[in-house]
Amino acid sequence: MATTGQAHVVLGHPVRRKEDLRFIQGRGRYLDDIVLPRMAYMALVRSPYAHARIRSIRTDAAKAVPGVLAVITGEDLEELGLAWMPTLAGDKQMVLAVGKVLFQYQEVAAVVAESREAAVDGAQAVEVDYEPLPVVVDPFKALEPDAPILREDREQKTNHIWHWEVGDREATEEALHRSEVVIREHIKFQRVHPAPLEPCGCIADFDRVTGRLTLYVTSQAPHAYRTLLALVTKLPEHMIRVISPDIGGGFGNKVAVYPGYVCAIVASMMLGRPVKWVETRTENLTSTSFARDYHMTVELGATREGKVTALRVKTLADHGAFDASANPSRFPAGLFSICTGSYDFPVAFAEVDAVYTNKAPGGISYRCSFRVTEASYLIERAMDILADELGMDPAELRRRNFIPPEKFPYRSALGWTYDSGNYVAALDRALELIGYPELRREQEERRRRGELMGIGISSYTEIVGAGPSHTFDIAGLKMFDSCEIRVHPNEF
Amino acid sequence: MPARKGKRATAAPRRTAARKAVEAVQPAARQRIRVTVNGHPYEADVEARTLLVYFLRDTLGLTGTHVGCDTTSCGACTVLLNGEAVKSCTLFAVQADEAEILTVEGLAKDGELHPLQKAFWEDHGLQCGFCTPGMLMTAYAFLMENPHPSEEEIRVAISGNLCRCTGYMNIVKAIQHAAQEMAAR
Amino acid sequence: MFPAPFEYVAPSTLDQAIRLLQQYGADARLLAGGQSLIPMMRFRLANPKVLIDLNRIPGLDFLEEDRGVLRIGAMVRHRAMERTPLIQQRYPLLADTARVIADPIVRNRGTVGGSIAHADPAGDWGAALLAAKAEVVITGPKGRRMGQRTLPLEDFFTGPFMTALQPGEIVTEIRVPAPGPREAGAYLKIERKVGDFAVVAVGVQIALDADGVCRKAGIGLCAVGPTSLRAREAEEWLIGKRPDESVIARAGELAAEASQPTSDTRGPAEYKRDMVRVLTVRALRKALERIPMA
Numbered sequence: 001m002a003t004t005g006q007a008h009v010v011l012g013h014p015v016r017r018k019e020d021l022r023f024i025q026g027r028g029r030y031l032d033d034i035v036l037p038r039m040a041y042m043a044l045v046r047s048p049y050a051h052a053r054i055r056s057i058r059t060d061a062a063k064a065v066p067g068v069l070a071v072i073t074g075e076d077l078e079e080l081g082l083a084w085m086p087t088l089a090g091d092k093q094m095v096l097a098v099g100k101v102l103f104q105y106q107e108v109a110a111v112v113a114e115s116r117e118a119a120v121d122g123a124q125a126v127e128v129d130y131e132p133l134p135v136v137v138d139p140f141k142a143l144e145p146d147a148p149i150l151r152e153d154r155e156q157k158t159n160h161i162w163h164w165e166v167g168d169r170e171a172t173e174e175a176l177h178r179s180e181v182v183i184r185e186h187i188k189f190q191r192v193h194p195a196p197l198e199p200c201g202c203i204a205d206f207d208r209v210t211g212r213l214t215l216y217v218t219s220q221a222p223h224a225y226r227t228l229l230a231l232v233t234k235l236p237e238h239m240i241r242v243i244s245p246d247i248g249g250g251f252g253n254k255v256a257v258y259p260g261y262v263c264a265i266v267a268s269m270m271l272g273r274p275v276k277w278v279e280t281r282t283e284n285l286t287s288t289s290f291a292r293d294y295h296m297t298v299e300l301g302a303t304r305e306g307k308v309t310a311l312r313v314k315t316l317a318d319h320g321a322f323d324a325s326a327n328p329s330r331f332p333a334g335l336f337s338i339c340t341g342s343y344d345f346p347v348a349f350a351e352v353d354a355v356y357t358n359k360a361p362g363g364i365s366y367r368c369s370f371r372v373t374e375a376s377y378l379i380e381r382a383m384d385i386l387a388d389e390l391g392m393d394p395a396e397l398r399r400r401n402f403i404p405p406e407k408f409p410y411r412s413a414l415g416w417t418y419d420s421g422n423y424v425a426a427l428d429r430a431l432e433l434i435g436y437p438e439l440r441r442e443q444e445e446r447r448r449r450g451e452l453m454g455i456g457i458s459s460y461t462e463i464v465g466a467g468p469s470h471t472f473d474i475a476g477l478k479m480f481d482s483c484e485i486r487v488h489p490n491e492f
Numbered sequence: 493m494p495a496r497k498g499k500r501a502t503a504a505p506r507r508t509a510a511r512k513a514v515e516a517v518q519p520a521a522r523q524r525i526r527v528t529v530n531g532h533p534y535e536a537d538v539e540a541r542t543l544l545v546y547f548l549r550d551t552l553g554l555t556g557t558h559v560g561c562d563t564t565s566c567g568a569c570t571v572l573l574n575g576e577a578v579k580s581c582t583l584f585a586v587q588a589d590e591a592e593i594l595t596v597e598g599l600a601k602d603g604e605l606h607p608l609q610k611a612f613w614e615d616h617g618l619q620c621g622f623c624t625p626g627m628l629m630t631a632y633a634f635l636m637e638n639p640h641p642s643e644e645e646i647r648v649a650i651s652g653n654l655c656r657c658t659g660y661m662n663i664v665k666a667i668q669h670a671a672q673e674m675a676a677r
Numbered sequence: 678m679f680p681a682p683f684e685y686v687a688p689s690t691l692d693q694a695i696r697l698l699q700q701y702g703a704d705a706r707l708l709a710g711g712q713s714l715i716p717m718m719r720f721r722l723a724n725p726k727v728l729i730d731l732n733r734i735p736g737l738d739f740l741e742e743d744r745g746v747l748r749i750g751a752m753v754r755h756r757a758m759e760r761t762p763l764i765q766q767r768y769p770l771l772a773d774t775a776r777v778i779a780d781p782i783v784r785n786r787g788t789v790g791g792s793i794a795h796a797d798p799a800g801d802w803g804a805a806l807l808a809a810k811a812e813v814v815i816t817g818p819k820g821r822r823m824g825q826r827t828l829p830l831e832d833f834f835t836g837p838f839m840t841a842l843q844p845g846e847i848v849t850e851i852r853v854p855a856p857g858p859r860e861a862g863a864y865l866k867i868e869r870k871v872g873d874f875a876v877v878a879v880g881v882q883i884a885l886d887a888d889g890v891c892r893k894a895g896i897g898l899c900a901v902g903p904t905s906l907r908a909r910e911a912e913e914w915l916i917g918k919r920p921d922e923s924v925i926a927r928a929g930e931l932a933a934e935a936s937q938p939t940s941d942t943r944g945p946a947e948y949k950r951d952m953v954r955v956l957t958v959r960a961l962r963k964a965l966e967r968i969p970m971a
């Protein structure tokens with residue numbers, strides 16, 4: 001036998017996945033497949049309005065529906081001190097609406113019943129009297145002086161959430177002023193929804209005897225869940241077990257803790273029974289974590305030879321009704337300051353203003369929830385516009401501006417250290433592999449024939465991951481390296 | 493509660509056509525149904541509004557069939573009803589009375605994976621696996637009708653099944669390989 | 678979501694079904710393929726107390742040509758329209774249509790009768806069958822004419838999701854005139870993604886005389902009005918003319934003028950109107966290509 005037997009070679013050889021054997025035979029164990037003894041089911045009542053005051057909620061009819069065990073409203077949660085919960089971004093979010101609703105499909109009441117169907121019957125029978133209020137969905141309008149204040153719970157009577165800036169404002173202003181060429185573009189990166197095929201859901205199982213909570217949940221971040229749930233429920237972390245079974249896709253959608261989970265936990269505590277809540281696709285698309293929704297204005301200065309001189313970015317970030325992105329508190333706009341990309345900018349300045357609107361809260365989605373996608377799109381789009389403006393090949397423009405290999409480790413104008421790289425070599429290799437000059441020739445020919453053919457180029461310097469903990473945290477708590485010390489003093 | 497029918501199923505008296513006609517014209521909120529699922533006969537009392545997918549999942553415990561949407565769009569719930577692919581979230585269990593149903597759990601025979609299952613595994617036709625049972629059942633029904641499909645025909649055939657993870661390349665490839673494997677047999 | 682509770686009944690004859698409809702009146706609803714009704718019930722947009730399932734009534738799914746008429750039983754599934762050789766060979770307009778409705782799995786269940794009765798202005802059968810000059814056969818309680826009446830499809834649609842059906846009546850058949858010599862049709866649809874309802878769709882049916890002059894034309898428009906629409910002016914314009922490019926182009930403009938689109942998530946009204954023009958022109962070209970001229 002050869003020393004490098006096939007079985008040991010992984011790179012370059014397809015490997016069959018172990019879990020697939022279950023999945024292809026219908027033997028996965030996804031959240032909704034789990035059934036616990038005496039399990040009850042929960043359904044949510046949601047707001048048809050994007051902004052409205054709640055005059056009253058009547059639950060008598062719902063409670064009378066056959067099979068209904070309990071109806072929970074925001075007022076009930078208030079008595080328990082659970083009407084609001086912290087978000088990952090350090091804001092707070094209503095679990096069930098108190099006083100008003102701030103986005104369409106917001107959670108208003110929870111109904112627990114003996115069956116899935118009965119829970120929905122109960123939810124249909126809850127009567128909510130709304131007084132519609134003016135709606136703000138445009139983040140620019142949210143900042144106008146006569147805009148209605150959405151978050152009346154806050155001390156600051158404004159829809160502005162926070163301002164964040166990085167880089168050298170004056171030097172950038174000056175460099176742009178001196179630049180031979182300046183391009184300016186407004187770029188909107190729309191909301192996106194992760195939409196994993198399996199919607200979100202949980203089973204909360206609070207054991208009244210042991211005082212322990214077990215939460216089966218479609219979670220991409222079970223450890224963060226435990227930390228957050230301990231904050232919300234006031235149970236110590238070691239009394240909470242989070243079980244994340246097989247997950248039908250996540251893409252960031254299963255990072256946030258949703259109001260439904262807290263309601264299921266409360267219901268389980270009230271009833272002393274396991275409570276299952278599985279959202280519908282409609283609920284998933286309307287109320288769970290979105291991301292992007294960045295309105296970015298970019299100004300990029302350069303010489304006529306195509307050497308970049310300065311970058312300035314002004315962004316309005318639409319966070320919806322609650323700031324529920326997953327950004328660590330030191331970086332409210334995540335790692336957006338990676339927006340100088342792979343290029344050697346002598347100076348740069350970026351600022352982000354976050355606002356509330358009457359939309360579902362969010363901030364987490366695939367391709368990095370830390371705003372790296374937004375930043376990359378911004379800089380690559382700007383480089384293309386500049387190439388167009390200068391009449392220069394976009395590959396050549398990038399080659400001229402890549403951080404040169406001799407400058408590594410490199411500190412960017414916005415403060416990141418790039419440890420190593422040889423971007424020009426990588427670009428040249430890529431161009432060679434796709435036969436770039438031939439492609440350009442083909443494009444020219446086709447255009448002469450009146451056909452359209454586009455060639456896109458982009459580079460991506462990525463910073464991802466939620467660590468290390470000297471920089472990152474969840475809701476102000478250091479991540480991944482928490483520990484709890486319990487002291488049991490001996491009696492002498 | 494479901495009575496898993498073994499030998500007793502044959503012993504139970506069959507409803508005569510006449511009795512059935514009388515039963516049938518009387519609207520009822522619950523109904524007793526008999527179905528054969530993956531070759532096993534079952535008899536159960538179901539609420540009229542119970543969707544077939546929840547009958548399979550909650551009553552029979554066959555959780556391989558998934559629910560991914562509420563608008564008949566995703567195909568995660570696809571099963572075979574009398575040999576034809578249907579979205580089991582858009583059919584009432586009472587409608588399946590007397591029907592033969594095949595779910596993903598019934599694809600492997602005597603511990604031997606179906607060529608489609610093997611091909612999905614080999615070709616990485618799945619990631620999270622949530623869409624996989626529906627994809628497999630759709631492909632199964634399709635290959636019975638069209639054993640030598642083109643790539644284009646496969647793409648049309650699975651156009652009612654959504655996958656959010658894998659991308660359709662490997663799924664199409666897996667179905668092509670399974671078709672070849674089945675033809676070679 | 679789950680439907681509200683209801684009572685289910687599966688009659689085995691048409692008479693039983695009609696009697697049940699009479700007995701339960703507005704509380705009852707017919708169930709055909711269920712591909713529109715069940716989603717509506719899940720969202721509780723429809724809450725029938727009694728559901729009358731037509732699927733156990735034999736003999737409602739005939740599909741045959743009989744004395745110059747194509748007879749489509751109300752329970753004929755979209756799939757049968759897509760696959761039956763008779764339709765593929767003689768009714769390309771209808772075969773084209775079946776292929777672009779929903780997705781193959783939904784097509785296994787959904788029925789032509791159910792689509793017509795549902796009267797969704799974005800339903801594809803409506804526009805296609807208007808172009809085909811179809812008639813609807815309705816069966817109701819026995820009285821005059823043995824409980825049957827026949828209406829031109831155009832008169833059957835009375836508004837969005839509204840039809841001329843009276844209490845106790847069931848759509849039992851759709852009739853399409855069989856094509857004469859030198860006659861063909863086509864159906865074209867723009868959709869945002871495969872399986873979606875139309876942004877705009879257009880169906881055409883056209884017949885030429887031996888000299889290549891248009892002697893019959895039908896144009897149906899989908900998703901651009903409160904009901905499926907017929908583009909009458911465009912039809913009349915074509916008749917008596919040789920359909921060359923300039924004649925077809927004018928027909929496209931007239932069809933666009935007949936459309937009444939509204940702006941929605943599928944696109945702005947101006948775009949849709951222009952797409953009516955484009956699709957009408959293309960569908961006419963395609964239909965003409967399909968006409969074998971000596």
Ligand SMILES: Cc1cc2nc3c(=O)[nH]c(=O)nc-3n(C[C@H](O)[C@H](O)[C@H](O)COP(=O)(O)OP(=O)(O)OC[C@H]3O[C@@H](n4cnc5c(N)ncnc54)[C@H](O)[C@@H]3O)c2cc1C
Pocket residue numbers: 563564565706707708709710711712713714715716731751777778779780783786787788789790791792794795797799800801802842846847848849872873874875
């Ligand atoms: C994901 C999806 C995508 C779709 N896309 C399209 C599309 O692109 N184009 C399109 O045209 N359609 C589309 N549809 C709708 C589909 O074609 C339905 O099958 C059709 O609209 C209704 O037919 P059905 O047989 O399913 O009727 P059902 O849903 O059973 O019934 C619809 C209505 O008609 C009534 N009814 C049914 N049969 C009769 C009868 N014989 N007499 C009187 N009343 C009757 C019912 O009471 C009900 O009110 C789509 C559906 C889905 C789920």
Ligand code: FES
Pocket residue numbers: 558559560561562563564565566567568569570579580581582
């Ligand atoms: S769950 Fe049936 S189609 Fe999505």
Ligand code: FES
Pocket residue numbers: 197248249617618619620621622623624654655656657658
């Ligand atoms: S593998 Fe995850 S949805 Fe298809």
